[in-house]
Structure formats: C-alpha cells, structure tokens
Amino acid sequence: xxxxxxxGLTQNFGGLxxxxxxxxxxxxxELTGLIGPNGAGKTTVFNLTSGxxxxxQGDIRFRDRSIVGRKPHQITGMGIARTFQNIRLWKDMSxxxxxxxxxxxxxxxxxxxxxxxxxxxxRAEKKILRTASEIxxxxxxxxxxxxxxxxxxYGIQRKVEIARALSIxxxxxxxxxxAAGLNSSDVQGxxxxxxxxxxxxxxxxxxxxxxxAVVMNLCSWIKVIDFGVTIAEGTPDEIQNNPDVIKAYLxxxxx
Amino acid sequence: MQRFSVPLLLALLFGALVAASHTGAIDLYIQSVIMFIxxxxxxxxxxNIVNGYMGEFACGHAAFMAxxxxxxxxxxxxxxxxxxxxxxxxxxxxLSLYFFxxxxxxxxxxxxxxxxxxxxxxxxxxxxxxxxxxxxANFIVTSTIINMNAIGGARGFMGMKKIIFSMEDVxxxxxxxxWVILGTVFSVWTIRRFVSSTYGxxxxxxxxxxxxxxxMGVNTNRMKLMAFMISSGLAGIAGGLFAHILGxxxxxxxGILKSTECLVMVYLGGMGSLSGSVISAILFTLLLExxxxxxxxxxxxLHWLHLLPDAYExxxxxxWVIIPLILVLLMQFRPEGIMGNKELSDIFPRLKRxxxxx
Amino acid sequence: xxxxxxxxxxxxxxxxxxxxxxxxxxxxxxxxLTLINFAHGDIFMVGAYIAFFVATFFLATLTxxxxxxxxxxxLPLTMILTALVGVTLERIAYRPLRRKxxxxxxxxxxxxxxxxxxxxxxxxxxxxxxKSFPEMIEKVVYTFGMVSLTNLKIAVIISAVLVFVxxxxxxxxxxxxxxxxxxxxxxxxxxLMGIPIDAIIVFTFVLGSSMAGLAGLLYSLSYPxxxxxxxxxxxxxxxxxxVVGGIGDIRGAFLGGFLLGxxxxxxxxxxxxxxxxxIAFSILLLILVYKPTGLFGVAKTxxx
Numbered sequence: 083x084x085x086x087x088x089x090g091l092t093q094n095f096g097g098l099x100x101x102x103x104x105x106x107x108x109x110x111x112e113l114t115g116l117i118g119p120n121g122a123g124k125t126t127v128f129n130l131t132s133g134x135x136x137x138x139q140g141d142i143r144f145r146d147r148s149i150v151g152r153k154p155h156q157i158t159g160m161g162i163a164r165t166f167q168n169i170r171l172w173k174d175m176s177x178x179x180x181x182x183x184x185x186x187x188x189x190x191x192x193x194x195x196x197x198x199x200x201x202x203x204x205r206a207e208k209k210i211l212r213t214a215s216e217i218x219x220x221x222x223x224x225x226x227x228x229x230x231x232x233x234x235x236y237g238i239q240r241k242v243e244i245a246r247a248l249s250i251x252x253x254x255x256x257x258x259x260x261a262a263g264l265n266s267s268d269v270q271g272x273x274x275x276x277x278x279x280x281x282x283x284x285x286x287x288x289x290x291x292x293x294x295a296v297v298m299n300l301c302s303w304i305k306v307i308d309f310g311v312t313i314a315e316g317t318p319d320e321i322q323n324n325p326d327v328i329k330a331y332l333x334x335x336x337x
Numbered sequence: 338m339q340r341f342s343v344p345l346l347l348a349l350l351f352g353a354l355v356a357a358s359h360t361g362a363i364d365l366y367i368q369s370v371i372m373f374i375x376x377x378x379x380x381x382x383x384x385n386i387v388n389g390y391m392g393e394f395a396c397g398h399a400a401f402m403a404x405x406x407x408x409x410x411x412x413x414x415x416x417x418x419x420x421x422x423x424x425x426x427x428x429x430x431x432l433s434l435y436f437f438x439x440x441x442x443x444x445x446x447x448x449x450x451x452x453x454x455x456x457x458x459x460x461x462x463x464x465x466x467x468x469x470x471x472x473x474a475n476f477i478v479t480s481t482i483i484n485m486n487a488i489g490g491a492r493g494f495m496g497m498k499k500i501i502f503s504m505e506d507v508x509x510x511x512x513x514x515x516w517v518i519l520g521t522v523f524s525v526w527t528i529r530r531f532v533s534s535t536y537g538x539x540x541x542x543x544x545x546x547x548x549x550x551x552x553m554g555v556n557t558n559r560m561k562l563m564a565f566m567i568s569s570g571l572a573g574i575a576g577g578l579f580a581h582i583l584g585x586x587x588x589x590x591x592g593i594l595k596s597t598e599c600l601v602m603v604y605l606g607g608m609g610s611l612s613g614s615v616i617s618a619i620l621f622t623l624l625l626e627x628x629x630x631x632x633x634x635x636x637x638x639l640h641w642l643h644l645l646p647d648a649y650e651x652x653x654x655x656x657w658v659i660i661p662l663i664l665v666l667l668m669q670f671r672p673e674g675i676m677g678n679k680e681l682s683d684i685f686p687r688l689k690r691x692x693x694x695x
Numbered sequence: 696x697x698x699x700x701x702x703x704x705x706x707x708x709x710x711x712x713x714x715x716x717x718x719x720x721x722x723x724x725x726x727x728l729t730l731i732n733f734a735h736g737d738i739f740m741v742g743a744y745i746a747f748f749v750a751t752f753f754l755a756t757l758t759x760x761x762x763x764x765x766x767x768x769x770l771p772l773t774m775i776l777t778a779l780v781g782v783t784l785e786r787i788a789y790r791p792l793r794r795k796x797x798x799x800x801x802x803x804x805x806x807x808x809x810x811x812x813x814x815x816x817x818x819x820x821x822x823x824x825x826k827s828f829p830e831m832i833e834k835v836v837y838t839f840g841m842v843s844l845t846n847l848k849i850a851v852i853i854s855a856v857l858v859f860v861x862x863x864x865x866x867x868x869x870x871x872x873x874x875x876x877x878x879x880x881x882x883x884x885x886x887l888m889g890i891p892i893d894a895i896i897v898f899t900f901v902l903g904s905s906m907a908g909l910a911g912l913l914y915s916l917s918y919p920x921x922x923x924x925x926x927x928x929x930x931x932x933x934x935x936x937x938v939v940g941g942i943g944d945i946r947g948a949f950l951g952g953f954l955l956g957x958x959x960x961x962x963x964x965x966x967x968x969x970x971x972x973x974i975a976f977s978i979l980l981l982i983l984v985y986k987p988t989g990l991f992g993v994a995k996t997x998x999x
Contacts, residue, residue, distance in 0.1 A: 132552050158554040170549035172542050174678070182535045183542045187554035189535075193563060196534035197527055203534070210535055250554055394800060462987035465731060469938040470983060472931065473976045480973035593931065597807055604804045657815040661808035665788055668805055672797030 083146050085110040085286055086131075086162075086254055091140035093126055093310075100126045101310040104140070108254070113280050113287045115301035117294075117321075119330055123310040124290045125167060128256050132164050133157040144254070159187040163252035165243045167259045167290075173232040177223065177242050180231065181214040181249045217249045220282075221275075237268040241275065248283065255279070257289040261296045273299050298322065306330065343692035351518055358511040368514055370626050372582050375521040376575050377618035381602035382528050382611055383571035388600070389608035389678075390532055391564050392544030393459060394468040397475030398572050398599040401448040403591035404478060405573025406580035409444030411488060413437075413581075414496040417503060422487060430503035437504065437516060441577040448573025449566040451478070456565035460558050475596055482588040493587030497580055517578050524571045529611055531567060540564045541609065572599075601664055606674055613676030620675075624663070628656045698841030703960050709848050709917070711956025712855030715949045716910035717933035718940070719862055720781075720903030722948035725937070726866075727875050727899045728793075731803050734784055734810035736930010738904050741813055742777040742911025743828075743921050744821075749773055750829050762831040769831070773912045774905040781904025782897055784809050790893070810930075817923040828919035851913045858906055859949045865902070866945055875899060879943065932975075939979050941992030950990060955979070 084107050091104040101123040108114065116124050129135045131142060133154040142149050149157050172180055190206035218224045223238070223245055231239050240260060247255055260276065261269050273296055280287050280300075291297045297304060298318040305315040308330040314321060321327055354371065357363045384398045415423045417433040428436070451474075458470050483491045504512045531537040539560045542550040551557045580586045602621050606613030636651035645651070682688045717739050724732045749772050753765045788809050792802050835846040866872040874890045875898075886892050914929075915921055932955060940951025955975065962974045983989070 134548070134552060153556070153558075154552045155554045155556045158552060164552060166549070170546050172545040172549065174545055175538070175541060179535075179538060183538050183550075183555065184553045185535065186539055186556065191536065193531075193536065196536045197530050199530065207535060246553065388800075394803070458984050458987065462983075465725075465729075465942065466938060466983060466987055466989075468731065469935055470980060473935060473980045473983075476931070476972055476976045477980070480969070480976070484969055484973060593927075597811070600804060600807070604801055608798065608800075652819060654815055654819040658812055658819055661811040661815075665805050665808045665812070668797070668801050668808075669788075669791055672792055672795045672801050674801075 084108060084143070085145060086288075087141075087143040087146075088127075088131070089141050089143070091127070091130060091142065092138050093123075093130060093135060094138045099310055101130070101307075104307070104310075104312060106305060108286050108288070110253070110286055111284070112303060113276075113301050114289070115297040115304040116288065116290045116307070117292070117297055117304060118307040118313075121309075122307045122330075124307060125258055126310075127307075128164060128258050128290065131157075131256060132162060155187065158250060158252075161251070161253040162256065163247035163250050163254070164256035165240075165247050165258055165260060167262060169231075169236075169239045169243050171231040171239060171243055171246070174230060176228050176230060177234075178214055178218070178227040180242065180246050181217060182210050184246050184249050185210045185213060187250050213249060217245050221245045221248075236263055237265075237271070240264065240268075240272070244275070244279070248279065252285060254286045254288065257287060257291075259290050259292060261291055261293045269293065269296060272296070276300055339690060340692060347522070354518070355511060355515055358514050359509075368511065369582065370622065372514060372517040372578075373626075374619050374622045375517040376579050376582070377598075377602060377622050378521050378615050379524040379571055379575035379578075380599045381606060381618040381621075382525055382614040383568045383575070384599045384603045385606070385609070385611065385614045386528060386532070386540070386564050386568040388603050389610065389614070390544060391540040391561070392608070393561075394464055395455070395471040395565075395568075396468050396593075396600060397455070397471035397473075397478075397596050398569075399591040399593070399595035400471075400475040400478035401452055401569035401572035402576035402579065402595065403482065403586075403588065404451050405441075405444035405448040405570075405576030406586050406591070407444075407482065407488060407494065407576075408447040408573070409440050409577030410494055410497050410580045410586060412440045412443055413500045414494075416440075418496055418499040420496055430499075431507050433500050434504040434507045434512070437500070437512075438519075441516070441520065441574050444577035445570040445573040448576065449570030452565040452569025453562060455569070456562045459561050459565065472593065472596075475591075475593055479588040479592055482591075489587070491588060493585055493589075495585040497586075498584035500581060501584070513578070513582050517582070520574055520578050524574065525611065525615065527567070527571070532611070544609070604674055605664065605667065607676035607678060608674065609678040610674070610676040610680055612681040613674055613679075617675055624660060625656070628659060629653065632656060632659075701842045703964055705842070705844060705848060705852075707957040707960035708852045708953070709956070710959060711953030712851045713910055713914055713929065713952075714933045714936045714955050715855050715952030716858060716906050716913070717930060718937035718948035718952045719858065719945065720907045721934050721937040722940070722942055722945060723862070723866075723875075723899050723903040726943035726945075727878050727896060728789075729799065729879070729943075730789065731806065731934070732903070733803060733806040733930075733934075734813060735903065735907060736926040736928075736933065737810040737813040738777060738781050738784075738926070739907040739911050739914075739930060739933075740817070740921075740923065740926025741780050742773060742904075742908035743915045743925065744817065744826070744911075745776045745780075745908065746773040746912040746915055747826055747828055747921055749776070750831060754829055754831070762833070766831045770909070770912060774908045777908025777911065778901040778905040780813075781900045781907070785897060785900045790896075810927075814923050814927065821923070823922075826921040828915040828921060830919070831916070847913075847917050851917060854909065854913060855949075855952075858909065859945065862902065862906075863945050871895065871898060935976070935979055939982050939989050941989030944989075944991040947989055947991035954990075 086108040088104060088106045091101060093101040104127060116127060118124050130137050133149065133152055137150060144160055144162060149160065172183065190209065191203045195203040218227055221241060223242060226234060226238060226242065231242060234242070244260070261272055264272060276287065277300060301318060303315070304318060304321045306313050306321060306327050313326045313330055314324045316324070358368050380398060380402065384395070387393050387395045413433065414420050416428050416436065417426050417430045419425050455471055455474055459467050482488065488494050501513060539550065539555040542555055543557055543560060547557060602617045603614060605621065606617030632651055632653055632655055639645045639651060717735065720735050721732060724730055746769055750765060750769045753768055757765060788805050789802055792805060837844045866875060874895045877890060878885050878892060878895055933952060936951035936955040937948040939954065940947025958975045958978050959971055962971050966974060
C-alpha cells in the first residue's frame with residue numbers, strides 16, 4: 083500500500099493550466115524534492131495535496147483513500163502536515179499556543195467539556211500540553227514557548243512552523259521552501275534539522291526548494307516541473323546533468 | 338485562600354447590592370443603572386467573541402438581542418399571565434420565578450439559531466461583505482417584528498411587568514437585579530472558559546490566519562458556527578433581561594443604533610480583551626447616564642456666563658453629540674482601545690494572586 | 696396596466712438615481728481606502744441642509760432673480776460646501792488614525808461616530824422641526840396617456856447617469872483615477888512612486904461628498920421635507936446597494952442603486968408598504984449569499 087499516490091493531477095485556474103497530469107507515488111520513508119523555476123506550479127501541487135484547492139482532474143490517494151474533496155482540516159487529521167512558503171504562524175499567540183491549537187485535529191473534548199471544565203477536559207488539555215512541550219523540547223525550542231512568533235528571528239519562526247507541523251504527528255510532511263529567506267549558516271542548520279527529523283520521526287518528507295544545495299544534499303529523489311508539466315525526475319546526479327532541467331533554469335543556449 | 342478573594346468580593350458585592358435594593362437603600366434609578374451596566378457587559382463581551390477574538394465585523398448584534406427579548410417575553414406572557422391575545426396563563430404564575438432562567442435560555446437558544454443563519458454565509462465571505470449581511474439581518478429582524486401584528490408590531494409588546502410582580506409575590510426580592518447579575522456573571526464566565534480553552538482559541542487562530550488555521554487542522558466552519566451561536570445566544574439572553582427590566586419592548590429599541598452601541602463598546606474596550614469589554618461597558622453606561630445630569634449643568638453654566646442666547650437651551654439631544662465626540666477623541670489617543678488585546682491580569686500580573694480561575 | 700408599469704418604472708429609476716448617487720460615494724472611498732465611510736449617509740443629509748440654507752439665502756437676497764438662476768448658484772455651492780464637510784471629516788477624524796496605523800475597523804467605528812455627530816448635532820442646533828425646502832423651479836408635468844413625468848424626475852435620472860459616466864471616465868481614463876486605483880492595490884508602494892497619496896485621498900472624498908451633496912439637493916427638490924435623520928436609512932440602503940453591486944466598483948454602485956430602486960418599487964406594487972424594507976433587504980441578502988462579492992466584485996485570490 084502506497085502512502086501517497088497522486089495520479090494524473092491537473093489544475094486549471096480560469097483558462098490557465100497551472101498543473102497538468104502530475105503523478106507521484108510514495109511508499110513511505112522517502113525524502114523527495116520538488117523543484118522548478120518560479121511559477122512552475124510547485125506550490126499548487128502542495129495546495130492540492132493539502133486540500134486547499136480541489137483538483138480539476140486526477141486523484142490523490144493517501145493510504146489508499148481518496149482525499150479529493152475533503153476539507154484541509156480533515157486531510158491534516160489523516161496525517162498530512164505542511165509548512166508555508168511565507169511563514170504562516172499565528173503571530174500574536176505564544177509559540178506554545180501555536181502548537182497547542184494545532185492539536186485541534188484530535189481535540190478529545192467537546193464545547194460542553196470546555197464550558198463545564200469536566201474531567202475529560204482536564205485530561206485532554208494535559209495531553210495537549212504534554213505533546214506540545216515534548217515537540218518544543220525535542221526541537222530545542224522550549225525557551226521560546228512563551229514568546230510571540232512576531233518577535234522571533236526568521237530562522238526560529240521557520241523552526242517553530244516545522245515544529246507546529248510535526249506536532250500533529252504526520253506521516254507525510256510537506257515543506258514549502260523551508261530555506262527561503264534564511265542566511266547560509268541557518269541553511270546548514272536547516273539541512274541538519276530536516277535530516278534529523280527524517281530519521282528520528284520516521285516520516286516521509288516532500289519538499290519544495292529553490293536552493294539547490296539543500297535539495298541535492300537531502301533528497302534521494304527529485305521531480306522537476308516547469309509550466310505545470312513534469313520535465314524530469316531522478317536522483318540528484320541525474321537531475322543535475324539533465325539538459326531539460328538546465329534549459330528550464332537557465333534558458334535556451336541561443337538566448 | 339487568597340486566590341478566592343476576588344470571587345468572594347464579588348459574592349459580597351452581590352449580596353450587598355441585593356440587600357441595599359431590597360431595603361431601599363439604593364433607589365430604583367441606581368438599580369436600573371446597575372442593571373443596564375450588566376446588560377451592556379453581556380452585549381459587549383458577547384460581541385467581542387465574533388468581532389474581537391475572531392476578527393469578523395458583525396454589525397447586527399441588536400437583531401439577536403431582539404429575538405431573545407421577544408421570545409423570552411412572549412413565552413413568559415403566554416405561560417404565566419392573562420393576556421388579551423394569548424388568553425389565560427397556561428401555568429400557575431407562581432412558577433414564573435423558577436421558570437425564568439429557562440425562559441431566558443429559550444430566548445438565548447432562539448437567538449443562537451438565528452446566529453447560525455448569519456454564520457453560514459460567513460463560511461464563504463469575510464470582512465465587509467459579512468458586515469453587510471449582518472446589517473441587513475438587523476433590518477430584516479426589526480422589520481419582521483414590525484410586520485407581526487400578533488405580537489404588537491411597531492407598537493411594541495408588553496406584559497412583562499406582571500411576571501416580575503408574580504415573582505415578587507413568591508418572595509419579595511429585587512428579582513430583576515438578581516437575574517441580571519447572575520446573567521452577567523454567567524456570560525462572562527462562559528466566554529472566559531470558551532476563549533481560554535485550546536478548543537476556543539481556534540477562533541483566535543482564525544482571526545490571525547484563517548488559511549493556516551484550516552490547514553493546520555482547525556475546523557474553521559464549525560468554529561465560526563460555534564462563535565456566532567455563542568455570541569448571538571448570549572445577546573439573546575441580554576435581550577430577555579432587557580425586556581423584563583423595561584417591561585415593554587418595541588422593534589425600535591433594537592435598531593442599528595443599538596448595534597452601533599455594541600460595536601462601540603467592543604472596539605473601545607479592545608478587540609479580544611474580555612476585561613476590556615467589561616470595563617468599556619461600565620464606562621459607556623456610566624457616561625450615558627452621567628451626561629443626563631451633566632447636560633443641565635452645562636446648560637445652566639453657559640446661560641450664567643451669557644455664552645448662549647436666552648432662547649436656546651442645551652437639551653438632552655447633545656448627549657448623542659458629546660458621546661460620539663468623546664469616542665472619536667478616545668480612538669485618536671488609543672487606537673487599539675482601552676486594553677488592546679490584553680487582559681487586566683496581563684497588565685497587572687499580581688492580580689493573579691487574588692483569584693483562581695478554572 | 697401598461698401605463699402603471701411605465702409609471703412605476705420611472706419611479707424606480709428616480710429612487711435608483713438617489714441610491715446610485717450616494718452609493719457612488721461609498722464605493723469611491725471604499726475602492727481607494729477599503730474604508731466603509733459610514734458617515735456618508737449623513738453627509739447626504741448635510742448636503743440637503745446646505746442646499747436648503749443656500750437656496751433660502753439666495754431666494755431672499757436675489758428677490759428679482761428667477762428660480763433657475765438661484766438653482767444654478769445653489770447647485771455648485773452645495774456641492775462645494777458638502778465636499779468641504781466630507782474632506783473635513785477625512786482630515787480631522789480619519790487621517791490621523793490612518794497615520795497611526797490603527798486597525799481598519801477603528802476607522803470604521805470613527806466614521807459611524809462622525810455620522811452620529813452630524814445627525815444629532817444637526818438636531819441639537821436646528822431643533823426637531825422639519826424644514827420645508829423652497830420651490831425654485833416650477834414643476835412641469837408631462838403627461839403621456841396615463842403616465843405622468845415631472846421635469847424634476849427626468850433631471851434626477853439624467854444627473855445620475857451623467858455622474859456615473861463622469862466618475863467612470865475619471866477613474867478609468869485619467870491619471871488621477873489611475874492613482875486612485877493604484878492606492879487601492881498597494882498603499883505602501885504608491886508613495887514610493889511619487890504619487891501624493893493624501894492629495895488623492897482628499898480628491899476621492901471631494902468626489903464622493905460632492906455627489907452626496909448633489910443627491911441631497913435633488914432629493915430635497917423632489918421631496919421637500921428635511922429632517923436630521925433623513926440620511927440614516929437611505930445611507931444604509933445605498934451602502935447595501937453598493938455592496939450588492941460589488942463595492943469598490945463604480946459600475947457596481949450604479950447598478951446596485953438602480954437594482955435597489957427597482958426591487959423596492961416592485962415590492963410596494965405587490966405588498967403593503969411596511970413590507971418594503973423587509974423584502975428588499977431579504978432579496979439583497981439572497982443575492983449576496985449567492986454571489987458573496989456582489990455583482991461586479993472580484994473575489995480576492997489568496998496566495999499561499
């Protein structure tokens with residue numbers, strides 16, 4: 083049983099074809115890259131996978147169940163978490179609350195429990211707090227627990243966003259340009275972090291990235307799209323020497 | 338023990354107020370001011386759920402108040418009084434005392450259902466379009482009532498005083514004061530419990546980044562539904578109390594002006610601050626009532642100084658010039674409201690020692 | 696039957712014109728600042744009062760002049776003075792808040808408060824007695840069969856159309872209109888391009904408020920009884936009309952206003968008049984539920 087099986091995914095916006103006939107399959111445990119020039123449709127793939135858009139055509143199956151037409155929060159509950167290109171933390175709530183709220187997927191109590199503060203509420207809130215503290219602890223973020231994300235440096239915000247995604251205990255983690263906006267020393271830290279997450283949490287990671295150093299370093303398999311069309315896939319070595327990829331990034335020789 | 342001092346103080350204050358009202362130590366006017374403060378606290382803090390915590394812009398809070406007021410009043414009059422439309426009471430009037438909270442809740446439930454109708458469009462649309470939907474809903478509710486002759490239409494609906502009398506027949510106490518205070522405490526407590534739970538904080542996440550909230554697992558539609566229903570339900574309870582304090586309601590009292598008052602209290606207090614809402618409701622009510630006395634003084638003063646022509650009197654109309662003027666100035670000086678999005682205990686952390694909140 | 700339809704058609708066009716003229720002011724300000732200027736309905740009321748005072752003054756001083764001369768003086772003066780009121784509000788109430796970077800909603804609340812000040816200030820200063828507007832031009836009734844039309848009605852409709860054409864031209868074809876649209880896209884980049892943002896905003900308020908002044912004058916010529924609350928309900932309705940059209944879009948406000956006029960007249964033709972607001976608002980609400988961004992509004996695409 084494949085973890086994720088995307089088949090013939092196509093997305094049109096008005097007359098514009100943002101993505102056509104995209105397919106990919108994860109068995110579980112991979113660390114895969116999705117690259118392509120700006121506007122190639124990479125984030126569209128993630129938006130479709132996380133349920134933010136509904137595909138025009140094609141199917142996305144997660145653990146053999148189609149997730150097309152499900153709401154984003156349901157898909158998250160099934161075990162697909164993601165981060166965003168421009169960090170989308172809840173900037174005016176503490177880091178701890180950011181993680182806690184992400185536990186909505188498995189709330190464990192109802193509105194009534196919250197209002198009446200039942201034993202069930204106490205138990206569930208304790209569990210949420212424990213999960214959140216553990217994830218902060220393991221990513222070495224505990225000292226930022228009470229800070230507001232808007233006051234934190236960009237690199238830390240990235241890390242908090244990854245922690246937030248991990249806190250829902252996903253089996254598939256989508257990272258949308260995790261290195262965007264980071265300086266070179268932060269990028270090194272990020273590479274180590276992602277590798278460590280991949281090994282420690284035993285999850286499948288699929289990332290979009292512009293910085294070749296990151297992708298080539300981390301990913302064992304890379305898919306390249308341009309104008310919504312898959313133009314190449316293979317190991318980092320194969321991709322680096324693929325003439326189509328070079329053309330897509332650098333343009334035709336005669337220009 | 339120290340942690341219980343604030344609740345204890347509140348309980349003492351409650352007892353003292355009831356006792357003072359019962360013995361006549363504070364007159365009916367002061368009692369009514371206290372009751373209006375309570376009503377306004379419920380209104381502003383409940384609207385704060387949607388407009389402050391969730392960051393929507395709902396402008397028709399008075400509509401829900403109207404629904405609660407009418408449903409509670411009609412139920413009470415139908416059940417416990419002899420009325421020229423509804424005939425003899427269905428239940429013995431003495432029971433009205435025990436049924437009163439239930440009737441209030443029924444009004445709240447009706448208002449919550451109406452709130453659901455407004456919440457559904459909010460799934461798709463946000464901000465100013467939702468503002469319009471709520472304004473239109475406000476107009477629709479008031480003009481529906483105007484067109485319902487069975488409940489008095491534009492003339493209004495009365496008979497609620499009889500309920501108060503039959504409650505007093507059972508036990509001679511200032512019942513409305515008691516109900517208003519209990520209702521206020523209940524509302525603030527409900528809201529506090531909702532927004533401080535991880536569950537309820539989902540609406541704050543919607544405010545700060547709705548897309549992230551939905552994608553990170555918050556069922557945004559359900560949270561919106563819930564926020565709207567709690568908010569309008571509490572407004573309905575406020576409406577029921579309001580109707581029984583006055584003993585008479587008409588659709589005109591629940592127009593867009595009333596909604597504007599609610600909005601003003603929320604933004605004056607600070608979006609997403611419960612203590613801000615409470616403080617601003619108190620200040621706003623006191624300002625409103627205080628001006629009633631201040632304006633005649635201004636009038637006498639200005640005439641004494643010969644600044645006004647003899648023919649001109651400064652009338653109570655000036656109240657509604659002075660209040661908006663004060664609010665405009667306040668917003669110039671504190672463009673985030675009195676409390677911003679902080680609570681009293683954030684500003685004075687020592688306060689936490691004096692109460693225990695669960 | 697046919698005559699009564701045509702008659703109602705003209706009534707609807709007349710009311711639609713009033714709504715459109717006011718809705719255009721809402722939509723202009725919204726289009727540039729994304730600010731719901733809730734005081735706009737009251738600016739319309741102030742416009743009517745200004746027209747009243749100007750007309751009374753000139754009728755008293757220029758006793759020998761014919762009515763149309765007084766009207767030609769009153770028209771521009773009313774528009775200028777009303778624009779002044781609108782700009783004053785912008786200058787003293789909205790702009791400081793904008794500068795401080797206050798939450799947009801605080802500006803909206805300030806606008807609501809300014810509306811209340813205008814309404815009640817008027818009531819407090821001028822008293823509760825209604826003013827009746829002087830008649831400046833003689834009413835001419837043209838009758839075609841059963842259909843009767845007054846010169847005023849025709850003037851109202853033509854003015855609304857002219858104003859629409861003018862505003863549409865300004866916004867789409869002129870440099871200042873381009874600047875207005877630019878501000879609505881990006882408030883931060885615009886000053887960097889050397890566009891004087893405050894001047895453009897003032898210009899927007901001048902346009903919107905002078906149209907409200909024009910509407911005030913035309914309205915009081917048609918329905919010559921003035922009271923301080925006359926702007927409240929008509930203002931709310933015009934705003935809703937603007938939103939139904941798609942707020943921020945000139946065509947939307949224009950059509951939304953006429954749509955509201957038609958709906959209202961249609962409702963009154965079939966139901967008791969107390970049902971007018973109820974049914975009209977319900978219909979508009981349904982349109983919004985079906986098309987949440989209005990007839991001309993474009994849904995904002997969120998990029999993530």
